[in-house]
Amino acid sequence: xxxxxxxxxxxxxxxxxxxxxxxxxxxxxxxxxxxxxxxxxxxxxxxxxxxxxxxxxxxxxxxxxxxxxxxxxxxxxxxxxxxxxxxxxxxxxxxxxxxxxxxxxxxxxxxxxxxxxxxxxxxxxxxxxxxxxxxxxxxxxxxxxxxxxxxxxxxxxxxxxxxxxxxxxxxxxxxxxxxxxxxxxxxxxxxxxxxxxxxxxxxxxxxxxxxxxxxxxxxxxxxxxxxxxxxxxxxxxxxxxxxxxxxxxxxxxxxxxxxxxxxxxxxxxxxxxxxxxxxxxxxxxxxxxxxxxxxxxxxxxxxxxxxxxxxxxxxxxxxxxxxxxxxxxxxxxxxxxxxxx
Ligand code: NAD
Numbered sequence: 001x002x003x004x005x006x007x008x009x010x011x012x013x014x015x016x017x018x019x020x021x022x023x024x025x026x027x028x029x030x031x032x033x034x035x036x037x038x039x040x041x042x043x044x045x046x047x048x049x050x051x052x053x054x055x056x057x058x059x060x061x062x063x064x065x066x067x068x069x070x071x072x073x074x075x076x077x078x079x080x081x082x083x084x085x086x087x088x089x090x091x092x093x094x095x096x097x098x099x100x101x102x103x104x105x106x107x108x109x110x111x112x113x114x115x116x117x118x119x120x121x122x123x124x125x126x127x128x129x130x131x132x133x134x135x136x137x138x139x140x141x142x143x144x145x146x147x148x149x150x151x152x153x154x155x156x157x158x159x160x161x162x163x164x165x166x167x168x169x170x171x172x173x174x175x176x177x178x179x180x181x182x183x184x185x186x187x188x189x190x191x192x193x194x195x196x197x198x199x200x201x202x203x204x205x206x207x208x209x210x211x212x213x214x215x216x217x218x219x220x221x222x223x224x225x226x227x228x229x230x231x232x233x234x235x236x237x238x239x240x241x242x243x244x245x246x247x248x249x250x251x252x253x254x255x256x257x258x259x260x261x262x263x264x265x266x267x268x269x270x271x272x273x274x275x276x277x278x279x280x281x282x283x284x285x286x287x288x289x290x291x292x293x294x295x296x297x298x299x300x301x302x303x304x305x306x307x308x309x310x311x312x313x314x315x316x317x318x319x320x321x322x323x324x325x326x327x328x329x330x331x332x333x334x335x336x337x338x339x340x341x
Contacts, residue, residue, distance in 0.1 A: 150204030
C-alpha cells in the first residue's frame with residue numbers, strides 16, 4: 001500500500017521504516033497535514049498522521065475525493081481527527097491505543113521534580129558560579145496528596161510512581177478503574193480532588209466534555225501553592241484563566257507538555273521568526289512554569305510501540321481487513337462529578 005507519512009521527523013522516521021520492513025511504499029514529509037499540504041498525498045491510499053496534523057472535516061473530504069481510504073494516527077489521542085466525517089465518508093481511521101504509558105507518566109514526574117526541586121534555576125546558577133541555595137527550597141512529595149484526573153493507562157502508571165514516593169493518591173474519572181482502587185487510589189469528585197490535592201496531574205483525553213475542564217472556578221479552588229501538571233492536551237486547560245491564576249499566586253508551579261495553540265508551533269524551528277502568541281510568551285515568562293514541547297512520548301520504547309502499531313493497522317488494511325484499533329464516532333459521555341460553579 002502506498003502511504004504518505006505526514007509530520008515525520010528525524011526522531012521517528014527510522015522507527016517507521018524498521019517496523020514496516022519494506023511492506024509498504026512510504027512517502028515521508030516533515031510537513032503537517034493541512035489544507036495546503038493535501039496535494040502531497042496524490043497517488044496514496046493511506047495517510048499516517050501525528051497530533052500536529054489536521055484531519056478536520058474539510059481535509060478528510062478532500063483526501064477522500066483523492067482516493068485516500070485509510071488514516072493511521074500515530075497517537076493515542078484522536079482529538080485532531082473528525083471521526084464523524086471519516087465514517088460518513090467510509091474512511092477507516094485507527095489510532096495507537098496503547099504504547100509505553102511510562103514514557104508520558106515518567107515525563108510528568110520529571111517535570112514535577114524539576115519545578116519542585118528548582119533544577120532549571122539551579123543549573124543556571126551553577127553556570128554563573130553562584131552556589132547559594134537561597135531560592136532553591138522544594139518540598140517532599142512523600143506524604144503529599146496527589147490528584148490524578150483520568151486513571152487510564154498513563155494515569156495508573158503515574159499513580160504507581162506517586163505511591164513509590166509515599167504520596168496519598170486521589171483520582172477523578174467517570175469510568176471507575178478497579179486496578180486504581182486495588183493500588184490504593186481513592187476515587188473522589190473532581191471538585192474534592194482539586195480542593196484537597198497538593199499536586200494535580202491531568203491524564204484524560206480532550207473531548208467535548210473535558211475542553212476547558214480547568215477554568216477560572218477550578219483554578220480558584222486549588223490549594224494555594226499546589227502544582228498543576230498537564231501532559232494530556234492543551235485544550236483541557238483554559239490558558240487565559242490559567243495565566244490569571246498564576247499571576248494571582250494561587251498556583252505554586254505549572255508543568256505543561258501541551259498547549260492549546262501548539263499546532264504549527266511545537267515540533268518546528270521558530271528561531272528566526274517572531275512568536276506572535278502573546279499567551280504563550282506570557283506562560284514562558286514565569287519562573288514557576290515549565291514548558292516542554294509535547295515531548296512526553298519521546299522515548300525509544302514509545303517510538304517503537306507507535307511505529308509497530310501504526311504498521312500493524314496498515315497491514316490489516318492492505319489485506320482489506322478491519323484493524324482492531326479502528327475508531328468510531330461515539331456520543332460524548334458526561335462526567336459523573338458535579339461541575340464546580
Ligand atoms: P486512556 O484512554 O487509557 O485513559 C484516559 C482516561 O481518562 C480514562 O480512564 C477515561 O475514563 C478518563 N476520562 C475521560 N473523561 C474524563 C473526565 N472528564 N474526567 C476524568 N477522567 C476522564 O488514555 P492514556 O493512554 O492514559 O492517555 C491519556 C491521554 O494522554 C491521551 O488522551 C492523550 O491526550 C495524552 N497523551 C499525551 C502524550 C504526550 O506526549 N504528551 C502522549 C500520549 C498520550
